[in-house]
Amino acid sequence: MHTFERVSDREFHFAGRRILVTGGAGFLGSHLCERLLSLGAEVIAVDNFYTGQRRNIYHLLSNPNFEIIRHDITFPLYIEVDAIFNLACPASPVHYQYDPVQTTKVSVHGAINMLGLAKRRRCRILQASTSEVYGDPSVHPQAESYWGSVNPIGPRACYDEGKRCAETLFFDYWRQHRLPIKVIRIFNTYGPRMRMDDGRVVSNFIVQALKGRPITIYGDGSQTRSFCYVDDLIDGMLRLMSTPEGITGPVNVGNPEEYTMRQLAELVIKITGSQSPIVTMPLPQDDPKQRCPNIEMAKRVLGWRPTIAVADGLAKTISYFRDVLVSDTKGADSDAFAE
Template sequence: MTSSDLNEELEFRYSGRRILVTGGAGFLGSHLCEKLLALGAYVIAVDNFYTGQRRNIAHLVSNPYFDIRIHDITFPLYIEVDAIFNLACPASPVHYQYDPVQTTKVSVHGAINMLDLAKRRKCRILQASTSEVYGDPSIHPQPETYWGSVNPIGPRACYDEGKRCAETLFFDYWRQHKLPIKVMRIFNTYGPRMRLDDGRVVSNFIVQALKGLPITVYGDGLQTRSFCYVDDLIDGMLRLMATPEYITGPINVGNPEEFTMRQLAELIVQLTGSKSTIVTMPLPQDDPKQRRPDIQMAKQILGWKPHVSVSDGLAKTINYFRDALASDLKGSSRDVFARRRESVVS
């Protein structure tokens, strides 16, 4: 698919269409909403703001083609839409392990509710799945044909198994109801609008480096991950949704460039100019030792590959976090001043 063919297809697929984005105020969801609006879509974002942030979509709320609604997708949603991107679910262990039962409900009940909506509307639906379905893999890099190695009763299972069950539901709706589905397996993604307390490795390392705190590497730091910049990821998502109905996925989307955690920490220290030292902590249970996508299917079917280098993407992300930390510091100062003023007045 050439760039000109892709642009024509995306405009045809999205321009003038009512597109639902669940998790629309989240890190990925807000970037997707922004891109869909640029393609001429009418975007309806739903979010319960558990991990989504209002500041992620603050620049969109004045757009007459953007509508944000507070909703938890574990409850049914009745709305008129032409396509659905199902992104709602906490994606960081810090957040999804806080309430693991609710995390599973979001993946399973949420998938059922969105699939039922797509069935009623007779529209296509994309599931934002995850590389976590591969667990701690015995095959490297991971192709879509690999069934994974997941601990179904471990502390990460609420997310891993929830996403695996969501994929099962999507393919059962496709087989049983002929529903046009798309399943995308997302590998580690980073970029602006990640939460300061996101809890994943890129945000943790950047915040620690910018604050001059010790950078915490778990285990020996030799476990690997592959990091995809958010703009590349969203491009892949839009391409997959725009494919013909017979293409269902699952399709891996991620950057196959692989880093050890120690290499990543050292790169972030270098890019931030930080004096932070690197310290080690015990490896969490079921933490995968290696993770890298096989993206041959994305290249062949979607004509997709990542374009933003990790160094360039991290530089943009660091600038965002630097501004966000400064903004939060100013906000904290204003709050302290307001409390002092209230105490004087009272």
């Protein structure tokens, strides 16, 4: 935890504030917008809809305190706000590797533009960083003091190094301009509003199980991940943003309970009641063997720890995907009938 000379010991409250959320139509962004509105904030969501989905924010459009702007943050944005949550960036390998140059631009140019806006407004800004900054770690579990082990020229580097550079920019703005920053390192998060095609393990397993298709695990399935339900993650994000200005992070937020990929697949099969078999495929390049957060700092500084058990969170997520699959099937049937 960096505790440079404090700018202010004032805590931040959301009620009555105008809050900008980049990536606001995404999985995490839409949940954040919803929570901020419930706290009495006025929310401006910005999204270019590369991975964000209108269905994620449709229920918010009638709220007079919510606004959505279609914009790519690799270009400057001129707007009057009281705080910024910078979540804009494709977060799944399928999407960030599809256009790796743009992924790096979003992380780096996007950070520069949002930091510039925060500097002009003299407002606090939170960077949604990632456990990917630790790469394929040689330290387990990963604490914030660990510098990571990242391949800077591999296929995942556009995201890993982009996020690392964004953290560098945030801390340089703190040191050089005393801009009140917050950096959260997000570990695997899941829940309703994930995209079915994002290629992440939870969504992959659930969709495959619900469709009765083989569940694909990579390697022998012994690699581990930790899974944090979205409500817990958003709570940690809000707590960090609310801390006094001198508390900058980075802070790990995630569930320290580890699951192997095979264990997760078996749990999804059990909850869905699927008959899907488990099949193996080659392990992708630079795929981490272990990923688990040390959350002692989050406990101490934020008073935060996850509260939702993985099985309970999976049940909610499975229910969401089941509804989406039914809805999409009905939509396809009605379109076919209309033709």
